[in-house]
Amino acid sequence: MAAQIKYADVEVGTELPAASFPVTRASLVQYAGASGDFNPIHWNEKFAKEVGLPDVIAHGMFTMAEAIRVVTDWVGDPGAVVEYGVRFTKPVVVPNDEQGGLIEVTAKVAAKLDDNRVRVDLTAMSAGQKVLGMSRAVVALA
């Protein structure tokens, strides 16, 4: 593992650079193909509404993949991520327009652990709602 960030240089409360990730219907179709998850709630509006959803929603795993980019872009080597977990609290609704939805991610160091590891707590919002809860990563720093 070759993290770019030194353990000695961070403290509890250190904020990682925040980022926003757009998500359109086209993103979801592309992600469905890449991941093999073709659940129609992620591309078929009629089906999504029939099962009680407000509209097509993003794959939870798409949101999870975007959120960790705040950590991997910070640390440089994605191989430095030792643990990563989330709770999918609210769906990311993706309207059928060119704008789609937006996932806004912030993160900060929540704890310094042994072996140069830190716990990073992430917050992911979309349309003013928290879409990930208990979103935490453990990262091995240099």
Add this chain to the structure above:
Amino acid sequence: MALDQSFVGRSYPPTDPYEVGREKIREFAVAVGDANPVYTDPEAAKAYGHSDVIAPPTFVFAITFKAAGEVVQDPQLGLDYTRVVHGDQKFAYSRPVRAGDRLSVTSTIEAVKSLAGNDIIDVRGEVHDETGEHVVTAWTKLVSRAPEEA
């Protein structure tokens, strides 16, 4: 519908190996819009000490979810798969997944319960490479939402 509690603790035999390809990793990285060269350029990966390109942290879910799917879609379990949403997801890595890995998944059902009309199932997938080395463990919670009142 109540789920079959006898499924708790059930383990399934390891899946046939899934060979991780460089181009599949690239396709995934492009789909999530992640331009980190460690996913696509073997030299960039080597600069970080990896023997080949590595996969984004959540890539392995495609493999573990397929393995879990064979379990949770078992009609005997009684899960309404058309109403399933993803509740929680967690990964613990011994090392990153990389191109050339031949990965197999051993799935275990950790919990089966019903809460407020929702059916909930927790599946753990242990991912090992061809040499038997542990790569990552994935924990997946699936929730089959209760039908709305008519």
